[in-house]
Amino acid sequence: MSGKKIAIIDYDAGNLRSVEKAFAYLGEEAFITREEKEIMRADHVVLPGVGAFGDAMEKLNRYGLVEVIRKVVQAGQPFLGICLGLQLLFERSEESPGVEGLGIMSGEVVRIPAAEGLKIPHIGWNSLSVKKGSVLFEGIPDEPYVYFVHSYYLKARNEDEVAATADYGVRLHASVERNNLFACQFHPEKSGEVGLAILKNFAAFHG
Numbered sequence: 001m002s003g004k005k006i007a008i009i010d011y012d013a014g015n016l017r018s019v020e021k022a023f024a025y026l027g028e029e030a031f032i033t034r035e036e037k038e039i040m041r042a043d044h045v046v047l048p049g050v051g052a053f054g055d056a057m058e059k060l061n062r063y064g065l066v067e068v069i070r071k072v073v074q075a076g077q078p079f080l081g082i083c084l085g086l087q088l089l090f091e092r093s094e095e096s097p098g099v100e101g102l103g104i105m106s107g108e109v110v111r112i113p114a115a116e117g118l119k120i121p122h123i124g125w126n127s128l129s130v131k132k133g134s135v136l137f138e139g140i141p142d143e144p145y146v147y148f149v150h151s152y153y154l155k156a157r158n159e160d161e162v163a164a165t166a167d168y169g170v171r172l173h174a175s176v177e178r179n180n181l182f183a184c185q186f187h188p189e190k191s192g193e194v195g196l197a198i199l200k201n202f203a204a205f206h207g
Contacts, residue, residue, distance in 0.1 A: 004203050006030040007042035009069070011059040013049035013084060015187070022189040026196060028203050036068045044203060045072045048189075049084035050149065053109065054096030056084055066102065073104055073181055078205045081183035086154060086176070089183055095152050105176065105183075106157035112150075115169040121151040126166045126186070128174055134163040135205055136175060136182055136198050144194040146174075146186040154185060180207045 006023050008016055010032045023030035023046075030046075031038070039045055047069065049056060060066050072079055081089050090101050093109035101109075112120050125145045130137045137144070148166070154173040156162050164175035166186075175184045182202060188195035 004028050004043040005041070006044045006046060006203065007039045008032045008046045008048060009039065009065060010034040011049070011056065011063055011065055013051050013056060013059070015048050015050050015083070015189075019046060019048045019082065019189045022196060022199055023203065026200050026203060034063050034065060036064070036071075039068055039072060040075070040077075042077065044078045044080070044205075045069075046080045046082065047085035047088065048082040049088070051084055052095060053084070053087055053093040053101070053152070054099040056088055057096070057099050057101065060088070060102075069102060070104065076180050076207050078180050078202065078207060079182065080202050082189070083150065083185060083187055086183035086185050087152065089176075089181070090154060090156070093152060104181065105161065105178065107155055107173070109152045109154055111152050112172075113169060118169045121149060122153075122168050123149050126168060126174075128164040128166050128186075130164045130175075131162065134175070135177055136163060136184070136201050138201050140194060140197050140201075146184075146188065146191040146194060146198075148174075148186045150185060180205075 163177040166174040188198040
């Protein structure tokens with residue numbers, strides 16, 4: 001057990017407690033905060049979340065967390081976005097036209113197209129196609145199953161930053177990695193042993 005201090009950014013989004021509990025289960029010192037000093041002192045930082053893109057950006061701006069997130073990434077602290085937290089890292093989302101995302105990574109978030117036999121939102125278990133050499137998926141068997149809850153999906157501009165994809169009528173960019181920056185559209189904290197292994201790999205990452 002590494003006992004890393006993991007700051008979970010609090011911007012009134014749902015699902016923070018389940019992420020905190022998953023890291024605690026792994027023996028990490030996870031805590032929920034929106035205090036800049038606490039976030040900058042942490043070994044690792046996580047931006048989870050469920051909810052609407054526009055509401056989330058409004059809260060991040062209101063609490064002064066946009067600049068804090070930029071500082072974390074620039075400082076090289078390992079950073080993980082989960083679900084809505086992945087989407088916010090990018091430039092824009094069809095869910096909230098005219099709202100600028102963090103723009104830390106290049107790409108956009110678009111609605112999953114309607115198709116016969118596909119329910120939207122996409123809720124449930126889906127297998128992933130994982131790129132070799134991915135940090136988050138190290139030691140995890142091929143085509144792992146993880147748990148999704150979303151209606152919008154990422155189209156990353158840089159394919160080389162895409163660590164995993166999933167098929168749900170379209171090819172979803174399900175996970176991205178760049179240097180100290182990681183993000184998952186799915187919920188590792190709800191994805192059983194595979195999800196815990198992903199969080200463990202993140203906590204072990206030194207940069």
